[in-house]
Amino acid sequence: MRQIKKPTIRDVAQEAKVTTSTVSRVLNESTLVKPRTRQKVLDAIERLGYIPSKTARIFKSGKSYILGLVIGQSHISNIMFNAGFQAQFKALTEKAHKEGYNILLITAATADSESYFEVIKNQVADGFIIFSPSQNDTLTAMLEEADIPYVYNMKYSDNPQDRYYVSSDDVEGGYIAGKYLLDLNHKHIRFVVGSVKGGYLPFNADRIRGFQKALKQYGVPFQEEMIVKIPGQMDESYNGIHKLFQTDRPTALMISNEITTVAALNYFFDHGIRVPQDLSVIGFGPSEFFRSLRPNLTNVSYDLAWSSAKLVDLLLQRIEGKPVTPEMPKKPELVIRDSTARYSEAAPKPS
Amino acid sequence: MRQIKKPTIRDVAQEAKVTTSTVSRVLNESTLVKPRTRQKVLDAIERLGYIPSKTARIFKSGKSYILGLVIGQSHISNIMFNAGFQAQFKALTEKAHKEGYNILLITAATADSESYFEVIKNQVADGFIIFSPSQNDTLTAMLEEADIPYVYNMKYSDNPQDRYYVSSDDVEGGYIAGKYLLDLNHKHIRFVVGSVKGGYLPFNADRIRGFQKALKQYGVPFQEEMIVKIPGQMDESYNGIHKLFQTDRPTALMISNEITTVAALNYFFDHGIRVPQDLSVIGFGPSEFFRSLRPNLTNVSYDLAWSSAKLVDLLLQRIEGKPVTPEMPKKPELVIRDSTARYSEAAPKPS
């Protein structure tokens, strides 16, 4: 029977001829309630179709069991089609649910600290996982000031104050990719990284550092043009690859972004550039994704399930006010598949 | 300065030497407050770093501006890599944010009505968007009984009681795909649909109906084996396609699921089956996705942004208790690209 107004604990109490405390007790299965009274209450609940107000409970307890996932408005449009983001998102969600939390998706209108802080402080959540705005310097400070538990999904700044994230070992990632190509006798290598306001994000800087380390080890001099900055969306990436291949003809490519990787493969398909016969390609990201491409792509695989779980653990520790135990990043792995081949001078080049 | 305890409206009142009512007034920019008092309060807020408790506000107002998005635990693992789901998810999120709501991601442990209802009633949200369990008969009844606003993301049952969803015109979708292939002289057509417990979901039933309509119109007799049920995950799909092509050699394929489509294209790539020379392929889903495949895929494109926005509108109407205005489904469109070709007997078949 439809009620005009949702029944409250008081209605139940009245119906069962007890007090609200007693009802509360049976609801929380707390202190011994006499079975008969208990039954009376349960009957009343059943009769009224009573559902305890979650809102009131959150209000009372101060715990919502909600984790806010904060993303910039502009990001969300593109990010959902990004395999790396998806994998991370999925892993975060699963871990959160496993721990009894739900994920509240929050978007900030613009990608600046003020906008982020504005939406964060206006949400009900026990803590926040932040896919950061371009620069998060002041955001971190504001969150600390307001005593709001948060973690970043990755390393966004080199500021030692920003220590709440779980990093992957990106230097190692860039290193093993570069080393493998050098082992295959490639020297004309290009590393395609995402372009953000003309620069690149810290994790790409790390990957580049690793790449440089490999080069040095093999005695190949690093040159600026080895790093190619291309935006991460499908069409822009396609055009960026096009532009690159008009003036340059590398024998091997490392690509730091999944969408750009797909765009590049499409470009090669469209222009008869054979992978790996004419060009070796290495991707970065979740391994399953690259396995679904043709050819199957050699890739540097990060354990996103692991790091996402760690990230949630970190946030929960902060929420519970426990001392934070820093975790060493897990090493990425090189998964060798069909997109990389040994380079030999004699190899025919298509005209 | 870090507080031991977060300041409340009372602390602000005390600090500003006014009462909580006044503070409340400046917070809500309500009735004229004398500028000087107003300033005093603002200063106090600033000094204390006071942030109004969202929780208390929700509790008071009864509005959380949160929409719950309910998904089965088992779904979420696979669903995130599904282009159709992603597009819908993205559209739902964007529309919700545009309307001032955030999306709370909720997963049910198992895909039955009881499990769904259990998590739904225990969440704070003004309404729910439900990616349904396999059978939702009792779920609908329970939600109605509890007077909880909800909508389903698509048509899940033929029960007329289930009227809170925005349907796409799937009959039309199946029809235009079939008609186009028949126009291209194909007769040996297979329609691959997702398999759910040996049967298929209502939207696939509709697409099949449309396909049958086209067949009839062209005088081609429908046969049961034209419908091929294959699970929607990558590896299972690949195997399913493999199994199909071992015993059958259609000239055209309609594929109802994006992941299965990718798996099929991979299978064709691996086995030298050329699209469209040897086989025409039509996909169903968001057009941008199929454009990122090689070859560019002809596909039936649904306007998910539109229907998702409508869905949120519908839910908001229910939340506000307004009468619900049913909407006619938008017609899907056939986007013709490079994966379909005219069939001629003379065409060479690879051995």
Place this chain on the structure above:
DNA sequence: CTGTTAGCGCGTTCAT
């Protein structure tokens, strides 16, 4: 074992 009382943080009367 159960009832009484108080209070979480805020908004909203009703006075003044």
Place this chain on the structure above:
DNA sequence: ATGAACGCGCTAACAG
């Protein structure tokens, strides 16, 4: 223009 008092739904401390 501002303050005092009350209540939202629930839980918890304290009585009895």
